[in-house]
Amino acid sequence: MILKSTLRRIGAALIVMIGISMLIFAIARVMPGDPARIALGPNATAEQVAALRVERHLDAPLPVQYLEFLKALSRGDLGRSLYTNRPVTTDIAQFLPATLELVVVSAIIMVLIGLPLGIMSAHFRGRVPDHVGRLIALIGVCTPAFVWGVILQLFFGYFWPIFPIEGRLLESTPPPQGPTGFYLIDSLAAGNITTFFDALHHLVLPALALAMSGLGQTARLTRANMIDVYDKPYVEMERAYGFKPFRIATRYAFRPAFIPTLTILGLEFAAMLGNAFLVEKVFGWPGLSRYGVEVIIRKDLDAIVGTVLIIAAAFLIMNIVVDILVGFINPRIRLAAGKA
Amino acid sequence: MTDCVLTIRDLRLAFGSRRNNSAVLHGISLHVRAGEKVALVGESGSGKSVTARLAMGLLQESQKVHATGSIRFDGIDAIDGGREIASRRGNRVAMIFQDPTSALNPTFRIRGQFRDVLRSGDRRISVADADARAEAALAEVSIPDPKRALDSYAFQLSGGMNQRVMIAMALANRPALLIADEPGTALDVTVQAQTLSLMHELTEKRGTAVLLISHNLGVVREFADRVYVIYRGRIVEHGTTAQLFRDPRHPYTRALLAAIPKISGGGLPDLPERSPDFESPMITHEGCSEPEGLNP
Numbered sequence: 001m002i003l004k005s006t007l008r009r010i011g012a013a014l015i016v017m018i019g020i021s022m023l024i025f026a027i028a029r030v031m032p033g034d035p036a037r038i039a040l041g042p043n044a045t046a047e048q049v050a051a052l053r054v055e056r057h058l059d060a061p062l063p064v065q066y067l068e069f070l071k072a073l074s075r076g077d078l079g080r081s082l083y084t085n086r087p088v089t090t091d092i093a094q095f096l097p098a099t100l101e102l103v104v105v106s107a108i109i110m111v112l113i114g115l116p117l118g119i120m121s122a123h124f125r126g127r128v129p130d131h132v133g134r135l136i137a138l139i140g141v142c143t144p145a146f147v148w149g150v151i152l153q154l155f156f157g158y159f160w161p162i163f164p165i166e167g168r169l170l171e172s173t174p175p176p177q178g179p180t181g182f183y184l185i186d187s188l189a190a191g192n193i194t195t196f197f198d199a200l201h202h203l204v205l206p207a208l209a210l211a212m213s214g215l216g217q218t219a220r221l222t223r224a225n226m227i228d229v230y231d232k233p234y235v236e237m238e239r240a241y242g243f244k245p246f247r248i249a250t251r252y253a254f255r256p257a258f259i260p261t262l263t264i265l266g267l268e269f270a271a272m273l274g275n276a277f278l279v280e281k282v283f284g285w286p287g288l289s290r291y292g293v294e295v296i297i298r299k300d301l302d303a304i305v306g307t308v309l310i311i312a313a314a315f316l317i318m319n320i321v322v323d324i325l326v327g328f329i330n331p332r333i334r335l336a337a338g339k340a
Numbered sequence: 341m342t343d344c345v346l347t348i349r350d351l352r353l354a355f356g357s358r359r360n361n362s363a364v365l366h367g368i369s370l371h372v373r374a375g376e377k378v379a380l381v382g383e384s385g386s387g388k389s390v391t392a393r394l395a396m397g398l399l400q401e402s403q404k405v406h407a408t409g410s411i412r413f414d415g416i417d418a419i420d421g422g423r424e425i426a427s428r429r430g431n432r433v434a435m436i437f438q439d440p441t442s443a444l445n446p447t448f449r450i451r452g453q454f455r456d457v458l459r460s461g462d463r464r465i466s467v468a469d470a471d472a473r474a475e476a477a478l479a480e481v482s483i484p485d486p487k488r489a490l491d492s493y494a495f496q497l498s499g500g501m502n503q504r505v506m507i508a509m510a511l512a513n514r515p516a517l518l519i520a521d522e523p524g525t526a527l528d529v530t531v532q533a534q535t536l537s538l539m540h541e542l543t544e545k546r547g548t549a550v551l552l553i554s555h556n557l558g559v560v561r562e563f564a565d566r567v568y569v570i571y572r573g574r575i576v577e578h579g580t581t582a583q584l585f586r587d588p589r590h591p592y593t594r595a596l597l598a599a600i601p602k603i604s605g606g607g608l609p610d611l612p613e614r615s616p617d618f619e620s621p622m623i624t625h626e627g628c629s630e631p632e633g634l635n636p
Binding site for chain 2 (some may be wrong): 335
């Protein structure tokens with residue numbers, strides 16, 4: 001059953017999470033520099049530093065520290081940030097929704113523009129629309145996200161200032177209160193249309209900057225896979241039976257070509273979580289990525305581990321979702337899963 | 341003389357760019373009359389499949405295909421492809437392929453594909469009507485449980501089943517011409533024979549003309565009224581099936597006939613491919629000349 005294979009995947013993901021936690025736990029602690037000293041600043045006395053090291057078990061052997069970490073984790077406690085002096089879970093809860101909202105909107109842009117671009121290229125293979133589509137895709141792939149950020153800011157924030165270039169909302173707009181932390185969803189749930197459009201307005205440029213490379217990759221993959229499919233006998237059959245070319249492109253050739261593309265889309269989504277670090281920096285986006293950079297620079301042990309684990313979890317969850325979707329659109333997998 | 345469904349005159353085809361291309365067909369002429377069963381026989385690469393695809397306007401879109409001559413199907417000109425012939429595909433002319441299982445889309449159920457086939461015949465057909473007609477069509481090709489077949493994917497059905505589905509799809513819109521491109525070569529021999537006789541029976545009943553493309557002379561002998569032998573892009577011999585099998589005149593035809601596998605080691609005839617005999621002029625048997633004029 002689909003349920004069973006999903007459970008198996010979740011089990012595998014948990015094992016990966018344990019591996020990642022060990023790895024990042026160890027790496028954070030072998031990085032040079034004394035976290036207690038960095039946290040307390042150069043003016044703290046040696047006694048204060050020593051006291052903090054004891055409080056945080058920093059002098060204990062690594063495995064003991066890891067066990068302490070696991071014990072705390074089982075209570076849902078990711079430790080305390082030395083930088084903000086708040087629980088890491090509180091920090092993450094504050095910053096994660098902004099990043100996720102950005103990445104999800106980027107992923108939507110990637111799919112909504114990348115797929116039609118690829119379909120268009122394949123359908124008009126060798127003709128002008130194909131050349132245009134391939135050029136856009138290529139430029140998208142080979143320009144880093146933060147460069148896109150700067151370019152978009154320059155063109156649509158400065159030369160033709162139609163979009164804001166910083167933050168999630170205008171200063172004058174109060175942030176919507178809601179359970180998700182996604183401003184778009186929370187403002188809609190509250191029925192506050194002005195806030196919704198303000199949030200959307202602020203999202204356009206960073207989301208587009210973040211989406212560009214994945215968008216190009218999606219278009220290229222879709223084109224390549226569709227051109228493969230166009231050579232299949234069943235496409236010739238569809239042509240020989242008078243199926244409309246548009247219908248073949250958007251339905252009969254698209255679905256078989258989309259199955260391998262979808263797997264890569266999951267990876268692109270993960271790459272976006274990483275690229276968000278730079279885009280958030282460029283757009284002053286108050287997200288987890290910016291927080292992650294800060295805590296790494298400050299060697300804020302618990303916060304580093306917590307941030308990496310959350311991003312890894314988002315990545316793994318996305319992969320499971322993609323696997324389920326692939327099973328759903330590929331009848332061979334779906335039916336095989338039904339029998340097992 | 342009965343009307344011609346398909347008339348091909350001096351069809352020449354080259355693949356490649358305008359300057360640098362290789363000729364594939366060197367002036368093919370053939371005709372198929374309404375309700376007639378005509379075979380186009382030759383080895384792989386002789387040009388039989390491209391001739392059929394050109395007749396359906398399937399290749400002309402490509403910039404690497406240069407076709408000249410004339411193709412008239414159903415009263416229209418098809419040599420340059422285009423909308424007119426495209427609107428007749430699946431409707432006035434249909435095709436059956438070598439491997440039925442790979443000719444059906446693996447990501448859609450038969451039902452959806454069958455609906456679109458029926459839409460080629462009647463754009464405004466309702467979903468319910470289409471499903472009813474599809475079921476009837478599948479029942480006609482002796483598929484035991486049409487509803488279940490419609491809800492299956494091609495990979496869930498056997499090759500023979502898929503071939504029956506293809507035949508049902510091909511004949512669903514009552515085409516004037518059915519092109520069968522080595523039908524069922526990918527199937528095992530008994531299934532191939534069953535589906536061929538089914539195809540013969542149904543096309544006979546409805547008066548559908550068939551252009552059978554094959555390298556299997558055994559199949560051709562049973563199926564066709566008239567035979568064209570094609571070799572390296574040329575028709576080398578043309579006659580009724582009886583004439584051709586009784587009195588094969590072109591050395592290539594004789595070589596082909598001799599190549600029918602026999603249990604006691606028939607094997608391929610020992611004839612040099614490049615012998616001058618192969619370039620000898622086309623042989624047309626008595627009473628089988630191409631009809632005059634292009635308009636049927």
